[in-house]
Amino acid sequence: MGCFTSSKPQNFEIGNKTFLLDGKPFLIKAAEMHYTRIPAEYWEHRIRMCKSLGMNTICLYVFWNIHEQRPGEFDFEGQNDIAAFCRLAQKHGMYIMLRPGPYVCAEWEMGGLPWWLLKKKDIRLRTNNAYFLERTKLFMNEIGKQLADMQVSRGGNIIMVQVENEYGGYAVDKEYITNIRDLVKEAGFTDVPLFQCDWSSTFQLNGLNDLLWTINFGTGANIDAQFKALREARPETPLMCSEFWSGWFDHWGRKHETRDAETMVSGIRDMLDRNISFSLYMTHGGTTFGHWGGANCPPYSAMCSSYDYDAPISEAGWATPKYYKLRELLMQYADSGQVIPDVPQANPLIEISAIRFEETAPLFKNLPKAQKTETVKPMEDFEQGWGTILYRTTLPEVKEGTVLLIDEVHDWAQVYIDGQLLGYLDRRRGESSLMLPQLEAGTQLDILVEAMGRVNFDYAIHDRKGITEKVELLTENSRKELKGWQVYSFPTDAAFASRKDFQKGDRTEGPAYYRASFELEETGDVFLDMKTWGKGMVWVNGKAIGRFWKIGPQQTLYMPGCWLKKGKNEIVVLDLLGPDSAVIVGLKQPILDMLRLEEPLTHRNEGEVLNLNGEVPVTVGEMGVPNGWQEVKFNRPVSGRYFCLEALDAQDGKDNASIAELYLLGSDGRTLSRQNWQVVYADSESTDWGNFTADKVYDLQESTYWSTAYGVAYPHSLVIDLKEECTISGFRYLPRAEENAPGAIKTYKIYIKDKPFIK
Template sequence: SSNFTNNALDDLLWTVNFGTGANIDEQFKKLKSLRPETPMMCSEFWSGWFDHWGRKHETRDAATMVSGIKDMLDRNISFSLYMTHGGTTFGWWGGANNPAYSAMCSSYDYDAPISEAGWTAPKYFQLRDLLKQYLPEGETLPEPPAQYPVISVPAITEWEVAPLFDNLPQAKQSEDIKPMEQFDQGWGSILYRTTLKEDVKGILHIDEVHDWAQVFADGKLLGRLDRRRGEFTLPLKETLKKGTRLDILVEAMGRVNFDKSIHDRKGITNKVEVVSSEQVKELKGWEVYNLPPFYEFVSQKNYQAGKPVDGPAYYKATFRLDKIGDTFLDMQTWGKGMVWVNGHAMGRFWEIGPQQTLYMPGCWLKEGDNEIIVLDLKGPAEAKVAGVEKPILDMLREKAPETHRKDGQNLNLKAEKVVNAGTFKVGNGWQEVRFAQPVAGRYFCLEGTSNYEGNNIAAIAEMDVLDNNGKPVSRENWKIVYADSEETRSGNRTADKVFDLQESTFWQTVDNTAYPHQIVIDLGKEYNVTGFRMLPRAEAGAPGLIKDYKVYVKKSDFTY
């Protein structure tokens, strides 16, 4: 509803999107005021949510979903369930959110009533039991269709291997670094190669990596950079000598699919430079190799029988089936990459999870010989793929911390000046606070000192910081510097949810961590801050709504 006055067209029906547990009256409040006679519809009622690499598998409570649908039916509100049927983002089509950058998994199971593979989940039957109550008199629901056959496939362990660096296509020459689109490539990976014209030392700065890069010197791995973590620099542990071959292999992951970040170029978007105490030296003179994700490309390699390699490589094998059926390709022992079966691009895998299997529809398999190709950009711990009968969508193996607070870190605000203090109003919806006078700063801290429920929980769905003109500053380069508490046991309720442009996700503190609660945001650059806006959770009663608060704004970071 926050977009009605920005882009809704007068001659169309206006609808609202929101998720399970939302306060129905509050969601439609603005629509009713602007169009009192309009039919009401929730065009996307979010029954679940999508998964991101490196974050916990998303689920949404079935009873809460059913309760929300009942509320709408009883008020004569139309709805469309998003999703009724989970799915798969086959190939390389998984998207991404930004800010902060976060790529989506290939599985779009979505914790939907009908699963990725078409199976009825317990949530389906709860929904069905509700809808039975609203059928016209004399009508009944048919029984759901039988599940498609499911098979297991013995582990595939005999592979032919084609190391990526030994199977490069024709190079393109470019004096300057450019994104992959400038080399007529939209998806997959791209290799930038240069020969150093002089000794270099210091820090390698890649501006910017979109989205995951590996850096090699004469074939030796120097390190990896991950856009999800804002990693664009790599300290060089030793001097790279003149004549060294420098390779930067970049994988394009999901494209940002909404808002200002939708202009999301891939590869290296600007430049590569070495920063030392003496100088900043931009590297020039590149050979560029397109590595698209198409079957026609990955199948035409010089595959040879051999052992797995420690590094990027293509793997090919044949497996026989006596019967066909749906299965799930278990990729737990592999690193990071993509899979093709019988010419079909099955999707991405990444050891960090939470997704560890790829849904393999039986209609793409054959009785007799089948072909599988795996591109592993890291290298497998063990080169084996089995077909299992159940998906693995909730195995997270990310080694990075789940929260934005380092061990032993405590924010010290005793010597800091409070620029604003107040009390939030009870209820749902955006609340705006204006300061008595502008405050110049880059670091914004909101401290909640109490809530309305008398417990320990604080929750915020979205935040804006206002500039000198009272307009929201860009959130494109925001980073969470500190959050005293983040709930990661029951959901992905980390502090970056306050600027992810998703009103149904939220930051929430852990229930056993007492007030006060603080969140510190690096705004990316200095602004004259005149106030801020805060959106509580969308559920009725706005659970975790902060009551009393204090605000701090500084040009430099806070003390911890």
């Protein structure tokens, strides 16, 4: 179709096995990118990059929480001007697939939902909870005011609008989806098709008859298998992969993620040959600036600031080798009359010589006004959305051997006794307690907690920050809740960071703000090298650039040249750990794959071998030929806390074993919660060429998986601590999604015990 967007009204509709634009077949080739992750000054450049790739549409999430950071205060100006972004896309002949949520996931803080919803203790997000629907309606109406008149029927470029997002991975509630659909319509989105996206295993759970159904899956997936159930359910529907994952996102403390370019291109070719529309998630990932990064759970794992995603267009907007491979393909499948322009030049790059910090403001000497509370409360109760929070009280007399228990730390804490650091607590590891020395009554206890990003997936999005429950002293014979707290809030806005009593000096003990200025003769994009720093955030010229953490894998922060100035520039750093050297240089290349491991990524100590001699299996069986989810029921329910799967051989006869997702079934046949699961043993895990550790079996992501290292022979064993005794009646198992399901298990044994397995 050669007719691209103009101000002339057009008609976009669903035809027989195809989309129709003004009555003619139209294949959607969409590039996903997010206005929030790109400086507004660079929006047009990135749109042109997508057009030059051969795309005809941009797929776009709307992030509720960046537009309504306080209840009733909506912001659609400047960086948040989503209508301006859509108009730029139209200027360059690109259509828009709009995804307004209210929930979007996107590895974004709380999946795009506003933090202040959590101030209501009884809130149930993404349900028919009256308050949630009330606030969703207000938000959706504001989006309608901004964008409803940009539907193609009204001379704009919006061709489709999504209802909710991957809801089958959250719940089964068609009434809720119906309510969200109605709110989208009431906001004015009545002229174009509305659609739902989900996985091939979940799309029918909440599917509404009047909505288009689309499927999400990643590179390497078996295309025909992914659409098999949809073809059977709706033989006449146009097919679309609404998220074809080009790469993956990075977590702090885990290896940098990449995905093979040839595999991605092959999958897109397969879809084009089958007349299947697609949206490439991500075509350009960009940067999660400031505090907006989300987290996965279980297990809790926060996202890096870089959202490079190994996408065809890099974080800084460069055309990568993956870009050119895909462009070569899409030029062969260009629409009739479509002109694919030359690739735009990348923005200029600069280097910055060493910026030396000579002013410091220790955090504990720059406390804001205290708020008082008898019992510990989460951050939200103090009207704080993001950042760091300090809880302070005095202790009674403490005897040696007393345990300080913090329930729960969200997400990373430092504990001080009379100003001296006692230790760290890291939610990623499930840490919640420290042993106290003998202390006199009146000793000051400080607990400094950094919020690392609210969970953006599953029920764990109800993720309050700070200390969420209580703090107790535990002895062998007693437990005492600590009360009488003073609380100090340290938000993430640049004005707060700069309003400190800075003193001369390049180093100070403990958490502190650091400030410096630097002169530039020319501006350009640059990567701030944070390798010598500990853990914290950076602001430049009043812009929140992002988080850093020495554990990696990300060691640089992308600094857009459009936010720099000729002449004097100011930089402020909050470092909660303290730097080895208070110096930053600016590089022309990012460092995204430098991991400094604090502990092994794998779940097996050196020399450790699981001994199952003498153990009696609950069941012995053989999986069917791999074809999506498989369910196994035991002859009788069994109770225990520790679950062991022993895989004896593979369907393909090779050494490798892999599992994408694993659920246990309770006595009622329903899946048990996996929120607190912990892998305590895996005989083999591949980490050389990706993140294929055993905890991937319960990370809620069907496209990630546990894989044993190649060349390690069967049998393969996996032991999970369920953290509580459960009655188990069976399990559900999902092999890898790729064709022939590599590593699919054939013969297996299952063991369940109330005590740990002997190693």
